[in-house]
Amino acid sequence: MSRLGVVFGGSCGIGRAVSQLLALKGHRVAVISRNQEAAQATVDTLSGADHMGLACDVTQEQEVQRTFKTITKTCGPVGYLVNAAGIYRNALSMSKPNDTVSVFHTNLLGSMLTCWAGSQSMHTNGGAIVNIGSVVGLNCNADQSLYSISKASLKGFTRSLATEVASRNIRVNMVAPGFIRTDMTAELNEDEHRKRIPLGRFGDPVEAAHAVLFLLESPYITGHVMSVDGGLHLTM
Numbered sequence: 001m002s003r004l005g006v007v008f009g010g011s012c013g014i015g016r017a018v019s020q021l022l023a024l025k026g027h028r029v030a031v032i033s034r035n036q037e038a039a040q041a042t043v044d045t046l047s048g049a050d051h052m053g054l055a056c057d058v059t060q061e062q063e064v065q066r067t068f069k070t071i072t073k074t075c076g077p078v079g080y081l082v083n084a085a086g087i088y089r090n091a092l093s094m095s096k097p098n099d100t101v102s103v104f105h106t107n108l109l110g111s112m113l114t115c116w117a118g119s120q121s122m123h124t125n126g127g128a129i130v131n132i133g134s135v136v137g138l139n140c141n142a143d144q145s146l147y148s149i150s151k152a153s154l155k156g157f158t159r160s161l162a163t164e165v166a167s168r169n170i171r172v173n174m175v176a177p178g179f180i181r182t183d184m185t186a187e188l189n190e191d192e193h194r195k196r197i198p199l200g201r202f203g204d205p206v207e208a209a210h211a212v213l214f215l216l217e218s219p220y221i222t223g224h225v226m227s228v229d230g231g232l233h234l235t236m
């Protein structure tokens with residue numbers, strides 16, 4: 001059955017790959033990022049018609065509410081929600097307040113806001129949500145404290161929300177990537193890191209996207225965290 005999929009952070013990286021896979025499977029997709037042109041550029045790569053590209057900053061509650069209103073007015077209730085909007089700051093526990101605020105607001109609060117608005121739109125027909133966490137939210141890593149806390153908290157939120165909305169047939173899961181080749185990791189030297197990864201390489205965005213699609217389309221899985229990291233979580 002074709003559903004409406006809303007992908008935050010869909011303008012590049014993992015979110016773009018998810019949008020492309022959803023469209024390939026015949027779903028209608030709303031691609032969202034702060035930059036409308038970038039979101040539209042992803043839409044232009046999607047197979048099928050009737051997709052849309054919208055601008056929304058996930059840290060702004062009113063923008064998130066307005067975006068869901070626009071989408072549901074045009075396309076009806078949301079079936080799938082994917083939260084791939086995220087930022088990374090290389091920062092210690094004792095970081096500057098500005099970094100703390102932006103990382104927590106985007107990675108944690110932003111996904112909470114979209115989950116709240118998105119799950120309301122799923123109340124009648126059910127639906128599925130996938131939040132993108134991180135291997136460092138499951139384990140720890142030197143110098144990544146802020147990012148790690150934001151993703152660990154998002155994992156807690158994902159599992160709690162799963163219990164709260166299950167009676168409405170809304171499922172909530174998480175994909176926890178390791179190193180995936182996107183703009184976020186563009187400055188990393190893959191050769192320096194591959195020794196730590198049992199499968200010996202970074203992943204491609206489409207490999208993370210397949211896990212997202214699997215969780216969206218698995219009717220009896222909720223509250224699950226799926227690592228997509230080439231085995232990195234085993235060695236950290």
Ligand code: NDP
Binds near residue numbers: 176182
């Ligand atoms: P990218 O940097 O390639 O893409 C991030 C996306 O998020 C962009 O579409 C960006 O668009 C959007 N975005 C950022 N801030 C906001 C905001 N405030 N409001 C709305 N959209 C926003 O990242 P990846 O694809 O690599 O990462 C996707 C997710 O996966 C993130 O949550 C990241 O933390 C996580 N992850 C990634 C890993 C990797 O190795 N790549 C590893 C582990 C986790 P715009 O700037 O136009 O708003």
